[in-house]
Amino acid sequence: MDNIGRRTFVRGATAGALAFTVGGVEVLLLPSEARAQKVPLKILSADEALRLEAVSETLVPGARDAGIAHFIDQQCSVPPHEALLGIRINNARPPFVNFYRAALNAIDTACQAQHGKPFAQLTAQEQTAFIGTMRVGKHPDWKGPPPQGAIYGAFRADAVDVVYGTVEGFEKLGVPYMALVAPKARW
Amino acid sequence: MATQEKVDVAIVGAGPSGAIFADVLARAGKKVVVLEFGPDWDYKQFVSSEIWGRRIKHAPPFQSTGRNPSGHGSNAGWGTGGAMIHFFANWPRMAPVDFKVKSQYGKGLDWPISYDDLLPWFDRAADDIGVSGNAQAERRWYPVGKDYPMPPLKSFKQGDIFNEAFAKHGYPLAPMPVAINSTEYKGRPACVNCGWCHVGCASGAHGTPLVSHLRDARARGAQVRPFSYVTRVLTNQSGDRVTGVEYYDAKREQHVQPAGVVVLAAYAAETPRIMFNSATDRHPKGLANKNELVGKYLMCHTAANVWALFDEDVQNYMGTQANQFMSYEHYDNKTRPSKGFGSIFLRTGAAMKPNVGLASARPDLFGAPLADFMKRAARGLTRIGIFGEQMPLLENRVELASDKDEFGLPIARITHSYDADAIGSWEYGREEAFAIAKAANPKEVWRGGGPGTAHLIGGTIMGTDASNSVTNSYGQTHELANLYIAGAGLFPTEGSVNPTNTIMAVTLRGAEHMAKNFSTIAS
Ligand SMILES: Cc1cc2nc3c(=O)[nH]c(=O)nc-3n(C[C@H](O)[C@H](O)[C@H](O)COP(=O)(O)OP(=O)(O)OC[C@H]3O[C@@H](n4cnc5c(N)ncnc54)[C@H](O)[C@@H]3O)c2cc1C
Ligand code: SF4
Numbered sequence: 224m225d226n227i228g229r230r231t232f233v234r235g236a237t238a239g240a241l242a243f244t245v246g247g248v249e250v251l252l253l254p255s256e257a258r259a260q261k262v263p264l265k266i267l268s269a270d271e272a273l274r275l276e277a278v279s280e281t282l283v284p285g286a287r288d289a290g291i292a293h294f295i296d297q298q299c300s301v302p303p304h305e306a307l308l309g310i311r312i313n314n315a316r317p318p319f320v321n322f323y324r325a326a327l328n329a330i331d332t333a334c335q336a337q338h339g340k341p342f343a344q345l346t347a348q349e350q351t352a353f354i355g356t357m358r359v360g361k362h363p364d365w366k367g368p369p370p371q372g373a374i375y376g377a378f379r380a381d382a383v384d385v386v387y388g389t390v391e392g393f394e395k396l397g398v399p400y401m402a403l404v405a406p407k408a409r410w
Numbered sequence: 411m412a413t414q415e416k417v418d419v420a421i422v423g424a425g426p427s428g429a430i431f432a433d434v435l436a437r438a439g440k441k442v443v444v445l446e447f448g449p450d451w452d453y454k455q456f457v458s459s460e461i462w463g464r465r466i467k468h469a470p471p472f473q474s475t476g477r478n479p480s481g482h483g484s485n486a487g488w489g490t491g492g493a494m495i496h497f498f499a500n501w502p503r504m505a506p507v508d509f510k511v512k513s514q515y516g517k518g519l520d521w522p523i524s525y526d527d528l529l530p531w532f533d534r535a536a537d538d539i540g541v542s543g544n545a546q547a548e549r550r551w552y553p554v555g556k557d558y559p560m561p562p563l564k565s566f567k568q569g570d571i572f573n574e575a576f577a578k579h580g581y582p583l584a585p586m587p588v589a590i591n592s593t594e595y596k597g598r599p600a601c602v603n604c605g606w607c608h609v610g611c612a613s614g615a616h617g618t619p620l621v622s623h624l625r626d627a628r629a630r631g632a633q634v635r636p637f638s639y640v641t642r643v644l645t646n647q648s649g650d651r652v653t654g655v656e657y658y659d660a661k662r663e664q665h666v667q668p669a670g671v672v673v674l675a676a677y678a679a680e681t682p683r684i685m686f687n688s689a690t691d692r693h694p695k696g697l698a699n700k701n702e703l704v705g706k707y708l709m710c711h712t713a714a715n716v717w718a719l720f721d722e723d724v725q726n727y728m729g730t731q732a733n734q735f736m737s738y739e740h741y742d743n744k745t746r747p748s749k750g751f752g753s754i755f756l757r758t759g760a761a762m763k764p765n766v767g768l769a770s771a772r773p774d775l776f777g778a779p780l781a782d783f784m785k786r787a788a789r790g791l792t793r794i795g796i797f798g799e800q801m802p803l804l805e806n807r808v809e810l811a812s813d814k815d816e817f818g819l820p821i822a823r824i825t826h827s828y829d830a831d832a833i834g835s836w837e838y839g840r841e842e843a844f845a846i847a848k849a850a851n852p853k854e855v856w857r858g859g860g861p862g863t864a865h866l867i868g869g870t871i872m873g874t875d876a877s878n879s880v881t882n883s884y885g886q887t888h889e890l891a892n893l894y895i896a897g898a899g900l901f902p903t904e905g906s907v908n909p910t911n912t913i914m915a916v917t918l919r920g921a922e923h924m925a926k927n928f929s930t931i932a933s
Contacts, residue, residue: 281776281777282776282777282780283776283777283780283781284777284778284780284781285781304468305465306464307461307462307464307465308464309464311464311467311468311483312464312467312468312483312484313481313483313484314469314471314472314474314482314483316471351777354776354777355776358774358776375776376773379769379773379776380765380769383764383765383769384460384461384765387764387765387768387769387784388459388460388461388763388764388765389459389461392764392765393764396764396784396785396788397788397789398727398764398788398789399727399728400458401458401604401605401606401727401728402457402458402459402604402606403456403458403602403604403606403611403612403613404454404455404456404457404458404612405457405458
């Protein structure tokens with residue numbers, strides 16, 4: 224630890240902040256703070272945000288409160304080459320929101336066919352079973368694209384990002400963050 | 411369309427390959443322009459975050475197909491420094507046997523040069539970027555010229571925990587040579603083991619072009635133009651010389667950059683794409699492609715992980731993304747009846763951050779079981795990584811897709827599949843690593859999925875003449891004396907080690923040769 228002891232360890236909630244517009248002014252907030260402050264969404268509708276939160280929370284507990292909907296909304300609103308979404312690296316073509324919309328629609332279409340209601344209205348047990356089947360690409364009559372496995376991987380990675388990829392996330396796991404440069408600047 | 415003033419050398423791509431050409435040619439007094447598709451990075455601004463780290467990754471659009479599609483998007487570089495600004499800094503070298511696979515085993519291809527031809531250039535690369543390691547420990551496997559400039563990095567329990575098990579299983583370890591400073595080096599600080607190398611090291615301890623060749627090239631007058639997207643190499647009317655390149659700037663305005671020599675250093679997918687898109691009446695199949703070998707013999711390394719979860723704290727949250735230990739034992743023995751063909755390379759001991767490192771170890775988990783796993787893995791998870799070799803096959807290739815980019819030019823389609831030899835050695839390597847990891851008595855041990863596709867190699871291979879290759883051993887194309895290619899695209903075989911040390915050695919050799927013979931090469 225001697226080397227590390229010399230570094231400034233990042234504390235507090237700035238690391239992981241994104242630029243959100245509140246009352247016409249751009250402020251840096253964590254996605255969780257943006258959600259708590261009900262910062263208006265730029266691209267996703269309120270209904271899309273709820274559906275996204277339901278899937279993400281099933282994948283990674285804590286994703287809803289960590290602000291997954293605000294994170295995706297903000298990342299879909301920046302110029303595509305600046306987006307920090309895993310799907311950009313995995314060769315998705317912008318606009319990235321199309322991927323999320325198509326994925327949510329495919330999920331709800333399959334849920335309607337199987338349960339007669341959308342994903343967000345399933346019981347927790349049903350939601351877990353649905354995601355388990357989606358992970359292995361086994362929902363019959365899937366109306367993709369995107370394919371089931373790709374949605375599982377991308378939504379899970381985003382949710383893992385907001386829950387575990389911030390200073391708060393590291394603290395939750397009890398490991399030091401050890402930033403050389405803390406993510407305070409606009410991303 | 412604006413025509414720029416003519417330069418001696420126009421280089422496409424500001425990764426390590428392009429940066430070396432820029433540095434060597436600028437040092438030789440040549441007027442150099444580097445055209446780079448991405449931004450101009452300042453490493454001091456790199457943010458320590460895996461989320462932010464995606465900001466420095468990007469690739470021009472491409473299609474990936476085949477049984478094992480290449481994950482090109484996460485291998486490609488973008489912006490000054492190329493992929494090296496976020497590479498893991500492992501610095502092994504291809505071994506002597508890798509350069510004569512065909513003559514020794516009757517499979518694959520031979521290089522037109524030997525390991526000995528590259529030996530002095532490995533030394534030069536180590537001096538240029540700063541390498542930490544123990545050359546003496548490696549000499550049991552291959553000749554190493556000079557000792558490395560710095561001693562090995564400090565090790566942590568995440569790697570130390572396997573030492574005994576490796577030895578018992580017949581795989582003696584050596585410290586991994588790494589392009590990271592273990593001490594202060596040429597005005598750059600020593601590493602502080604924070605583990606953020608893969609999102610860009612803000613301290614300068616990470617040996618990248620931003621703190622070596624590119625910085626030096628600029629100091630010697632080379633001009634670097636970020637956000638310059640090269641679409642074509644231009645040729646003269648008779649088709650026997652290149653005359654420059656065509657590119658779009660950040661405002662999407664088109665330019666022509668006339669040049670005496672053009673160096674394509676845009677990585678193994680984009681370089682062939684640019685060559686195809688540069689087709690003319692004289693070069694109907696693309697530049698330097700009369701023999702139809704451009705884009706062919708593409709290779710990836712089979713990538714595998716064996717994961718081990720311990721109850722104790724293995725210090726996985728610190729250290730570097732570079733591995734601490736490696737083994738070349740049995741590397742020379744590429745033949746294993748019924749267990750594939752090709753070398754395997756075992757590595758262990760690297761830092762892991764939660765959202766990418768830990769969560770990717772169990773991609774099957776979600777919900778409460780994932781949350782529980784993350785807690786246990788945060789201090790207890792480590793792994794052994796294995797790369798395996800793939801032989802060069804004609805059917806693995808880059809070609810043009812029917813899809814176009816925003817400027818109406820066809821994008822690259824990468825077709826990649828592993829054959830039975832590669833799959834066999836991937837399985838073999840994974841089983842060897844599994845047995846070793848198990849012998850270290852972790853609470854849980856499991857095999858990761860795969861085979862993954864690490865790195866992109868080949869596609870514009872070097873050889874003895876135009877009957878078997880696109881370029882000579884310096885990267886000069888057989889058909890156009892003033893068109894050069896730089897990077898792993900030149901490799902006829904890949905061994906099973908990370909490529910960048912060998913890329914640098916090959917590139918330094920090619921660039922110095924160009925500098926010495928410039929008057930006979932340039933238009
Ligand atoms: C996550 C990761 C970890 C790695 N870890 C290791 C490791 O531990 N050890 C190791 O040896 N190697 C490692 N590598 C590989 C290493 O980074 C590459 O071998 C090296 O960067 C290749 O150098 P290059 O200059 O040939 O290509 P690149 O670094 O890819 O640079 C090519 C440049 O060309 C530019 N370009 C592309 N198309 C155009 C165009 N049309 N016009 C203008 N410019 C263009 C790109 O933007 C890019 O900057 C790693 C790579 C990745 C992605
Ligand atoms: S571990 Fe070392 S090389 Fe990596 S980011 Fe930290 S200081 Fe830089």
